[in-house]
Amino acid sequence: MSVLLTGCSLFPKEEPMLAPPLVEPVQVTYEVAEVTKGTITKSIKGSSTFTTVDKKELSFPETKGLRLMSFAVSNGELVKKGQVLAELDATELERSIEMARYEVEKAKLELQEAQQDNKYEVEEARLNVVKAEMNAKVSETKLAQIELDQARLKLAELQDPKRREFQVERAKLNVKQREMDLSSLQKRLADTKLVAPMDGVVLFVSNEQVGDEVDAYQPLVTIGDPNKLFIIYTAPEREALKDVKDGVKATIKLPDGTMEEGVVVQTPLNVPDQLPEDLKRLYQRSILIAPAKPIKGMEVGSSVVFEIVIDQQEDAVIIPIKALRGFNERMYVQVLDENVKKEVDVTVGIKTATEVEIINGLQPGQLVILD
Numbered sequence: 001m002s003v004l005l006t007g008c009s010l011f012p013k014e015e016p017m018l019a020p021p022l023v024e025p026v027q028v029t030y031e032v033a034e035v036t037k038g039t040i041t042k043s044i045k046g047s048s049t050f051t052t053v054d055k056k057e058l059s060f061p062e063t064k065g066l067r068l069m070s071f072a073v074s075n076g077e078l079v080k081k082g083q084v085l086a087e088l089d090a091t092e093l094e095r096s097i098e099m100a101r102y103e104v105e106k107a108k109l110e111l112q113e114a115q116q117d118n119k120y121e122v123e124e125a126r127l128n129v130v131k132a133e134m135n136a137k138v139s140e141t142k143l144a145q146i147e148l149d150q151a152r153l154k155l156a157e158l159q160d161p162k163r164r165e166f167q168v169e170r171a172k173l174n175v176k177q178r179e180m181d182l183s184s185l186q187k188r189l190a191d192t193k194l195v196a197p198m199d200g201v202v203l204f205v206s207n208e209q210v211g212d213e214v215d216a217y218q219p220l221v222t223i224g225d226p227n228k229l230f231i232i233y234t235a236p237e238r239e240a241l242k243d244v245k246d247g248v249k250a251t252i253k254l255p256d257g258t259m260e261e262g263v264v265v266q267t268p269l270n271v272p273d274q275l276p277e278d279l280k281r282l283y284q285r286s287i288l289i290a291p292a293k294p295i296k297g298m299e300v301g302s303s304v305v306f307e308i309v310i311d312q313q314e315d316a317v318i319i320p321i322k323a324l325r326g327f328n329e330r331m332y333v334q335v336l337d338e339n340v341k342k343e344v345d346v347t348v349g350i351k352t353a354t355e356v357e358i359i360n361g362l363q364p365g366q367l368v369i370l371d
Contacts, residue, residue: 052224086194111171125155
């Protein structure tokens with residue numbers, strides 16, 4: 001019996017090596033937009049109301065504790081020039097005026113008296129001198145001599161022309177002073193009435209009531225000229241209006257959908273210096289638009305929508321603003337060319353909130369990667 005032994009029969013059979021699994025590369029995707037060609041427009045759009053810049057703020061220049069006696073006016077009311085809008089109780093002031101008139105008449109009578117010929121007074125003074133001389137001769141006392149000297153002095157005063165001129169001048173000045181006092185009181189009386197300085201519409205009325213005390217120069221009523229209507233638009237910040245120029249055209253859309261033309265007549269760059277500080281601060285971030293022609297049916301408070309075209313370019317190469325990138329002064333975009341990302345420097349033109357004009361660096365049809 002024979003046994004055949006082999007060396008490999010005692011070890012397990014080796015398994016073949018497996019190849020590692022293939023990992024497919026992750027597909028990179030980009031949000032892209034196509035470069036287009038068209039018209040790009042930079043504009044300011046907004047909504048506002050018609051108002052008037054030709055307006056007057058009315059107040060009493062002096063009150064001194066006086067109370068409102070009448071105050072009957074309301075917002076939107078049409079008023080006429082000279083119409084009394086409010087009045088202070090001036091009973092005591094009227095009494096003072098009557099007394100001042102009496103003082104004027106009294107002063108005038110005193111002037112007439114000073115201007116009259118004083119020959120009777122002179123003659124009376126002469127007689128007093130003769131009488132004093134006789135008494136001095138009879139009594140020869142110091143008292144008699146004093147009375148004689150006084151009589152002679154009185155006569156000399158009455159005969160002195162300069163003294164008479166002085167009395168007349170003083171009486172004239174007294175008349176002038178009394179007339180000035182009367183005029184001052186009459187002006188104060190006139191100032192107790194709040195009068196409309198022009199035909200217009202009431203834009204503001206304060207909350208004061210009859211019987212209330214009011215302060216001097218406290219605004220009570222504001223009147224505007226309804227024939228001089230403007231649109232005032234106030235931006236959140238002045239920077240938003242930096243490109244708006246005086247004289248730029250505007251499009252005005254009325255509530256019924258009608259389109260009208262307008263023009264910018266005031267920007268933050270040409271605010272008048274003589275305005276009050278509060279209006280200056282407001283106009284530093286506001287523009288005024290005037291209709292090109294009067295618009296029928298429009299009044300203070302009418303709502304409108306407007307658009308001001310600041311810049312416009314036809315046949316412009318345009319990309320979304322989200323595709324534009326920048327570093328320091330360099331402006332560039334990332335383009336996708338046959339699934340390969342590339343950076344391309346560009347020169348930009350008009351920018352809006354959503355688009356930007358590319359002057360140099362791109363062609364219509366290219367794909368730009370959005371940020």
